[in-house]
Amino acid sequence: MQELSAELIRKKYLRDEMWPSIFCNGCGIGNVLDYTLRAIEELNLDLDEIVFVSGIGCSSRLPGYINADGLHTTHGRAIAFATGVKAVNPDLKVIVFTGDGDCAAIGGNHFIHAIRRNVDITVIMVNNFIYGMTGGQLAPTTPIGSRSTTSPYGNIEPPFDLCELAKVIGAPYVARWTVSHPYRPIKSIKRGIEKKGFAYIELLTPCPTAYGRRNRLGDIKELWKWYDENTILIEEYERIMKYGSDEEKERASKMIKIGVFQDIEKPEYFEEYYKLIDRLKEGGK
Amino acid sequence: MIIVNEDWCKGCGMCIERCPVKALEQSDKLNRRGVYPPRLKENNNCNYCRLCELICPDFAITVIPDENLLKKTVKPKLIPVRRVRA
Numbered sequence: 001m002q003e004l005s006a007e008l009i010r011k012k013y014l015r016d017e018m019w020p021s022i023f024c025n026g027c028g029i030g031n032v033l034d035y036t037l038r039a040i041e042e043l044n045l046d047l048d049e050i051v052f053v054s055g056i057g058c059s060s061r062l063p064g065y066i067n068a069d070g071l072h073t074t075h076g077r078a079i080a081f082a083t084g085v086k087a088v089n090p091d092l093k094v095i096v097f098t099g100d101g102d103c104a105a106i107g108g109n110h111f112i113h114a115i116r117r118n119v120d121i122t123v124i125m126v127n128n129f130i131y132g133m134t135g136g137q138l139a140p141t142t143p144i145g146s147r148s149t150t151s152p153y154g155n156i157e158p159p160f161d162l163c164e165l166a167k168v169i170g171a172p173y174v175a176r177w178t179v180s181h182p183y184r185p186i187k188s189i190k191r192g193i194e195k196k197g198f199a200y201i202e203l204l205t206p207c208p209t210a211y212g213r214r215n216r217l218g219d220i221k222e223l224w225k226w227y228d229e230n231t232i233l234i235e236e237y238e239r240i241m242k243y244g245s246d247e248e249k250e251r252a253s254k255m256i257k258i259g260v261f262q263d264i265e266k267p268e269y270f271e272e273y274y275k276l277i278d279r280l281k282e283g284g285k
Numbered sequence: 286m287i288i289v290n291e292d293w294c295k296g297c298g299m300c301i302e303r304c305p306v307k308a309l310e311q312s313d314k315l316n317r318r319g320v321y322p323p324r325l326k327e328n329n330n331c332n333y334c335r336l337c338e339l340i341c342p343d344f345a346i347t348v349i350p351d352e353n354l355l356k357k358t359v360k361p362k363l364i365p366v367r368r369v370r371a
């Protein structure tokens with residue numbers, strides 16, 4: 001097999017006429033697409049077996065760039081549409097691209113209930129801490145103290161940690177990484193697609209235009225560095241919370257945890273559903 | 286060899302910034318978007334680790350390993366292992 005290159009991705013996966021993308025200079029959403037396509041290539045999947053579903057937002061524009069079937073739906077409803085696709089044809093792989101606003105705010109209920117049912121979809125959440133497309137309003141994921149157009153003096157609302165949420169509701173696969181380090185996200189997306197059941201992969205993605213600029217996080221290089229400096233591996237976090245000094249604990253508690261939060265096996269909703277149908281067809285009760 | 290799809294480059298500079306051996310620099314020719322795409326420095330230090338290609342959000346760089354040039358690939362630090370020091 002030819003080693004995968006950007007040129008090969010372009011020929012095999014992208015809709016050329018849509019490129020270059022609409023994303024701002026330094027935006028990490030393109031990286032999310034890059035890592036997803038590399039995961040798909042490594043799994044040797046055919047694009048005809050996959051449907052990409054998204055809601056509304058900068059991040060939700062991604063399906064339009066891929067030369068595959070996609071649904072660009074309404075704000076917050078990507079997971080609901082994805083569940084519908086899966087209901088009609090459980091053989092399809094369904095990959096959802098959603099923003100933090102799309103997934104955690106307006107789409108929050110779809111998110112928790114799809115996890116509760118354990119629908120076999122892969123949700124790739126682009127967390128840029130803000131509503132990018134509409135000019136930078138506060139999202140449920142905006143860190144405390146951050147400025148947005150609707151929190152000009154600093155945010156006082158505690159943010160959601162969607163990985164912890166997904167974990168307690170019982171999503172079989174939950175992981176969070178930053179886009180500044182490519183290999184782990186690719187590995188997690190692969191694992192998520194392979195997982196039978198709901199896989200949630202959150203990627204911390206720089207948005208220099210709506211978030212970085214307003215929060216004075218510096219130029220693109222500084223902003224990317226911010227992600228490296230303010231994240232901590234779960235294992236390291238736990239080690240510090242056990243053995244660290246008070247100062248270390250204080251510092252670690254301010255950082256965002258990255259890593260694999262959960263990786264378990266569970267019965268999948270549509271498998272159970274079709275089992276039920278078979279049982280009833282055979283005259284069972 | 287490095288192929289830059291110049292008109293897709295937005296000039297974010299992350300490829301230049303993150304190359305572990307600082308093999309890239311800005312070229313001196315503006316592209317259609319009015320930015321300077323990257324190019325290899327004259328003194329080619331590239332070890333074909335592909336990090337620049339992976340990290341480019343716009344699929345603008347393709348790295349083609351040079352068959353005759355048997356430089357060792359040095360894998361850059363790719364796993365975010367940040368230690369907290371008080």
Ligand SMILES: Cc1ncc(C[n+]2csc(CCOP(=O)(O)OP(=O)(O)O)c2C)c(N)n1
Binds near residue numbers: 139
């Ligand atoms: C029902 C509805 N409410 C509000 C909007 C306006 N709107 C469009 S995108 C968006 C937020 C997008 O934020 P996010 O999901 O974080 O995506 P990003 O643009 O940051 O990638 C909002 C509120 C809408 N399109 N539809």
Ligand code: SF4
Binds near residue numbers: 027028206
């Ligand atoms: S507004 Fe932010 S999220 Fe949207 S394209 Fe620009 S940088 Fe990316």
Ligand code: SF4
Binds near residue numbers: 305308309332334335
């Ligand atoms: S392949 Fe690696 S060494 Fe070569 S320019 Fe890209 S990042 Fe630098």
Ligand code: SF4
Binds near residue numbers: 294295342346
């Ligand atoms: S990472 Fe890509 S878009 Fe950014 S400067 Fe390099 S080639 Fe251009």
